[in-house]
Amino acid sequence: xxxxxxxxxxxxxxxxxxxxxxxxxxSLSFDRRLxxxxxxxxxxxAEMLAxxxxxxxxxxxxxxxxxxxxxxxxxxxxxxxxxxxEDIHMALEAALIARIGEPGKRxxxxxxxxxxxxxxxxxxxxxxxxxxxxxALRAVQKALVEQADRYRDAVMPSYTHLQRAQPICLxxxxxxxxxxxxxxxxxxxxxxxxxxxxxLGSGAxxxxxxxxxxxxxxxxxxxxEVSRNSIDSTSDRDFVIDFLAAAVVCGTHLSRMAEDWxxxxxxxxxxxxxxxxxxxxxxxxxxxxxxxxxxxxxxxxGRLHAxxxxxxxxxxxxxxxxxxxxxxxxxxxxxxxxVLSASLEIVAEVVNQTTFDRARLEEATxxxxxxxxxxxxxxxxxxxxxxxxxxxxxxxxxxAEREGCELADxxxxxxxxxxxxxxxxxxxxxGAGNVIRRYCSAGNAGPDSSARQIHHWRKKIGPxxxxxxx
Numbered sequence: 001x002x003x004x005x006x007x008x009x010x011x012x013x014x015x016x017x018x019x020x021x022x023x024x025x026x027s028l029s030f031d032r033r034l035x036x037x038x039x040x041x042x043x044x045x046a047e048m049l050a051x052x053x054x055x056x057x058x059x060x061x062x063x064x065x066x067x068x069x070x071x072x073x074x075x076x077x078x079x080x081x082x083x084x085x086e087d088i089h090m091a092l093e094a095a096l097i098a099r100i101g102e103p104g105k106r107x108x109x110x111x112x113x114x115x116x117x118x119x120x121x122x123x124x125x126x127x128x129x130x131x132x133x134x135x136a137l138r139a140v141q142k143a144l145v146e147q148a149d150r151y152r153d154a155v156m157p158s159y160t161h162l163q164r165a166q167p168i169c170l171x172x173x174x175x176x177x178x179x180x181x182x183x184x185x186x187x188x189x190x191x192x193x194x195x196x197x198x199x200l201g202s203g204a205x206x207x208x209x210x211x212x213x214x215x216x217x218x219x220x221x222x223x224x225e226v227s228r229n230s231i232d233s234t235s236d237r238d239f240v241i242d243f244l245a246a247a248v249v250c251g252t253h254l255s256r257m258a259e260d261w262x263x264x265x266x267x268x269x270x271x272x273x274x275x276x277x278x279x280x281x282x283x284x285x286x287x288x289x290x291x292x293x294x295x296x297x298x299x300x301x302g303r304l305h306a307x308x309x310x311x312x313x314x315x316x317x318x319x320x321x322x323x324x325x326x327x328x329x330x331x332x333x334x335x336x337x338x339v340l341s342a343s344l345e346i347v348a349e350v351v352n353q354t355t356f357d358r359a360r361l362e363e364a365t366x367x368x369x370x371x372x373x374x375x376x377x378x379x380x381x382x383x384x385x386x387x388x389x390x391x392x393x394x395x396x397x398x399x400a401e402r403e404g405c406e407l408a409d410x411x412x413x414x415x416x417x418x419x420x421x422x423x424x425x426x427x428x429x430x431g432a433g434n435v436i437r438r439y440c441s442a443g444n445a446g447p448d449s450s451a452r453q454i455h456h457w458r459k460k461i462g463p464x465x466x467x468x469x470x
Contacts, residue, residue, distance in 0.1 A: 027087045027327050030334065034088045035074055037123035039067050041116065042092070044220040045200060046107055048213055054110065059103040066100040067092075087327075088120070089113050110212045112204035114234040114322040121329070123221065125195040125243050128337050129188045136344035137185050137250070138461055141178045143351035145457045148174040152450055155432045156271065156361040157370055164368035167432035170356060172445035175453050177257055184250040191242035198223035202230035205321045235321040237311065240333050244308040247336045251301035254343055258294040261350065265291045270360045275353035278346075293350060297343045307336040365432040369397045371407055374435045375426070382421040392419050406430075 017025075043064060050060035070092060073079035085091035090113075097104035148171035158168045198221060201207065201214035207230040218226045227233035264271035274291055282288035310332040314325055372393050379389035396418050400407055408430040415422040428434060439446030443453075 022084070022086075025086060025324070025327075026083065027330065028081060028083065028085055028091055031088045031327075031330050032081060032091070033334065034117075034120045034124060034330075035092065036071070037120040037127070038088050038092055038116070039071055040123060040221065041119045041200060042107060043067060044217045045111055047220065048216045049106070049109055051216065052211055052213055054210060054212070055103070055106045059106055062100045062103040063096065063107055066096045066104060069099060070095050087113070087117075089116050110201065110203065110208040110210045112202075112234070114204045115199050115202040115230075117326075118199040118202070118234055118236070119221075121237075121333070122195045122197065122199065122223075122239060124333070125239055126192055128243070128341075129192045129195075132337065132341045133188050133247075133250075133344070134185055136341055136348065137181050137188075139348040140344055140351065141181050141457065141461050142463075143348045144174045144178050144181075145454060145461070147351060147354065147356075148172075148178075148450065149454050151356055151358070152447060152454065154356060154358045154361055155365045155436055157365045157368065158445065164364075164370055166373055166445075167365045167370045167435045168445035169436055169447050169450045170361065171447070171450035171454065175450060175457070177253065178453075178457055180253040180256075181250070184246065184253060187246035187249060188243070191239065191246050193224075194242055195239035196224040197227050197233070197239075198225070199227045199233035199236070202227060202233045205234055206230055231321045235318065235323070235326065237315055237326060237329050240329055241308070241311055241315070244304070244311055244332065244336050247340045248301075248304045248308045250340060251304040251343070254347055255298045255301040257347065258298040261294045261354070262291050262298070269364075270357060271364070272354050272356050274350055274355075278350050278353055293346055297347060300339050300343055303339045304336050307332040307339075362432070367406065369400065369407055370432060371430045371435050372397055374429050374438060375407060378426060378429045379419060379421065382423075384419065384421060389419075 046055065046060050046063045049055045050057050070079065079095070082091060082094065085094050093104065093107060096107065151174070152169065152171040154170040155167050156170045156173060157164045158166050158173070198214065198218035200217050200221075201212050214226050227236075261272065261274070263269055265274060274294075276289075278291070278293050280290050280292040282290065311329060314328055314332070318325060375396070376386065376389040376393045379392060380386050384392070396407060396410065396415070399414065400410055403410075408427060412422075412424055412426070415426055429438065436446045439449065443449060
């Protein structure tokens with residue numbers, strides 16, 4: 001069965017498109033979300049065409065009014081998306097011509113769908129970063145900083161190899177994630193910089209013989225610069241790869257954080273509790289209270305990895321310049337944007353709705369010889385070489401373990417038998433509270449350093465996030 005209507009490119013071919021071809025090559029089902037960017041690009045292009053005399057001012061006014069009506073219909077949900085139109089570009093152009101006639105046929109002057117879609121994608125990536133991803137990252141950071149401020153005097157065990165390591169402030173733990181998400185902001189900001197190049201006017205591959213003004217279009221659309229090479233600019237999807245690579249790293253941070261929250265919410269740890277609104281139960285076990293949203297955050301990060309792998313695989317074998325394979329780039333871009341935006345949004349709210357159990361954290365910090373390192377450093381302060389101090393404390397830990405007590409429970413006699421340089425002031429160094437107050441290196445996990453970090457983040461990312469009611 002043939003196509004229901006001719007395509008804009010149909011004249012060269014002797015047969016209409018087969019129905020299977022139409023359904024296989026269409027992208028309107030997923031690229032329609034580009035409509036605001038396609039209209040914005042078309043209006044900037046049409047205005048430039050009028051300014052250089054390639055269309056009349058009246059043509060531009062008609063195009064502008066036609067797109068205003070189309071945009072209104074789309075926003076109201078009354079616009080008819082014609083499946084016979086392959087993609088968003090043809091759908092909007094066909095609708096425009098149907099409304100305003102001849103002026104709509106002049107819009108595509110000195111333009112190809114190749115540079116048109118490249119423009120739309122760059123506008124989309126810029127908007128995704130500016131309007132969704134970075135604000136969502138900031139919301140997560142603000143929620144973490146707020147919790148760090150609330151629990152700045154709480155202590156907890158830190159872990160290496162998932163074994164108890166040293167006592168730290170809960171605030172310092174929370175602020176570690178703020179640092180990671182700040183690097184994500186930097187990566188997305190860098191990706192935005194590379195997306196901020198206007199490709200429109202490159203045409204299909206070689207540019208145009210018509211006297212267009214590409215710089216005017218770039219200025220109207222707020223681009224920092226105009227692409228230098230028409231061949232590259234129609235087929236470049238590095239900026240999409242950059243976005244997806246940043247999304248994967250950000251997702252990795254979210255997944256690590258989700259893993260911590262899941263572990264710490266378990267009965268084995270009992271460090272934190274998340275509001276019931278963000279938990280689910282079991283269909284079989286009545287007692288269950290599962291932090292499924294964070295498990296899904298951890299799981300959905302796999303989609304980000306799939307999107308990055310997909311776009312890299314898509315681009316790796318393409319000859320210069322544009323190839324229809326690139327139609328599939330949007331599938332990966334949109335999926336990653338959706339998953340990351342939703343994950344960041346729910347993680348921010350989960351953090352806001354988390355309560356930490358100070359008593360349980362303190363009890364956990366009091367067991368496991370977390371003050372062993374400070375005892376070794378105490379000996380270093382008394383001129384004992386660190387390697388000797390390390391061995392001495394190791395033997396003291398083993399002895400305390402045999403006696404079923406902590407280091408602070410050992411007698412001064414036992415300490416001095418292990419090392420004569422140990423004085424009675426050793427007890428001022430032992431115990432989590434003493435340890436965290438003695439941290440003095442820059443960026444340490446103690447209370448004073450945490451307070452300075454909280455102040456830094458308040459200045460950098462703004463006032464605290466509003467806390468939702470439970």
